[in-house]
Amino acid sequence: MSTNIVWHEHAVDKARRAESLGQKPLVLWFTGLSGSGKSTIANLLEQKLTAQDKHTYLLDGDNIRHGLCGDLGFTAQDRVENIRRISEVSKLFVDAGMIVITAFISPFRADREFCRNLLAEGEFVEVFVDTPIEVCEQRDPKGLYKKARSGDIKDFTGIDSDYEVPNNPEIRLEYADESAEQTVERLYAMLADKGLV
Ligand SMILES: Nc1ncnc2c1ncn2[C@@H]1O[C@H](COP(=O)(O)OS(=O)(=O)O)[C@@H](OP(=O)(O)O)[C@H]1O
Numbered sequence: 001m002s003t004n005i006v007w008h009e010h011a012v013d014k015a016r017r018a019e020s021l022g023q024k025p026l027v028l029w030f031t032g033l034s035g036s037g038k039s040t041i042a043n044l045l046e047q048k049l050t051a052q053d054k055h056t057y058l059l060d061g062d063n064i065r066h067g068l069c070g071d072l073g074f075t076a077q078d079r080v081e082n083i084r085r086i087s088e089v090s091k092l093f094v095d096a097g098m099i100v101i102t103a104f105i106s107p108f109r110a111d112r113e114f115c116r117n118l119l120a121e122g123e124f125v126e127v128f129v130d131t132p133i134e135v136c137e138q139r140d141p142k143g144l145y146k147k148a149r150s151g152d153i154k155d156f157t158g159i160d161s162d163y164e165v166p167n168n169p170e171i172r173l174e175y176a177d178e179s180a181e182q183t184v185e186r187l188y189a190m191l192a193d194k195g196l197v
């Protein structure tokens with residue numbers, strides 16, 4: 001625990017940075033099972049926003065676990081710490097004026113709410129990539145479901161580790177048998193409808 005520390009207010013603040021970037025900073029927080037499509041959709045959405053000269057930053061589970069969270073595994077405790085760190089990093093990026101896109105399983109409601117509560121009203125947009133586990137397992141892009149079923153991987157989300165479905169996400173991306181590009185168009189329309197992009 002840090003003690004004897006004092007918060008400094010700086011002359012250049014979030015509002016000023018957002019103004020100079022010409023956008024409303026926020027976090028588009030993707031959550032869903034492994035293989036649900038978080039990374040694919042987040043990546044395509046970032047390309048679309050960047051093409052419109054938006055300033056974005058994508059934080060992706062697999063990548064962050066190579067560095068910032070490279071010391072963490074997949075126990076419940078480690079997942080909580082993973083999402084805590086990502087939440088704090090997201091808050092910093094939002095403070096920098098960015099549109100942050102995160103793609104983590106983030107299986108626990110309390111941890112997603114932790115991030116929501118770190119941010120100002122309207123800055124946290126929960127996007128539930130609601131792809132049934134049967135589809136995720138059928139896709140199995142990294143062969144991880146196969147390993148989880150054979151017992152080679154323990155604590156695998158949806159198999160022997162919980163995924164808590166969002167109760168009231170801002171956006172629920174219902175599964176449809178369509179291309180990722182089509183899904184992103186659907187998502188973009190929902191975001192635009194809410195005035196978020
Ligand atoms: N046990 C277990 N359970 C779930 N996922 C596993 C596991 N082991 C490795 N992987 C790979 O790690 C990626 C998930 O990391 P996250 O940081 O998003 O997970 S979490 O939010 O902390 O639950 C996840 O990436 P995605 O498939 O992109 O979701 C997997 O590739």
Ligand SMILES: Nc1ncnc2c1ncn2[C@@H]1O[C@H](COP(=O)(O)OP(=O)(O)O)[C@@H](O)[C@H]1O
Nearest residue numbers: 034035036037038039040139141178179180183
């Ligand atoms: N409509 C779709 N949206 C997203 N991904 C799709 C779609 N259709 C097929 N896929 C495939 O499903 C897989 C999703 O994997 P990935 O994006 O890594 O998911 P996650 O990040 O949630 O683990 C990819 O191989 C992707 O090409």
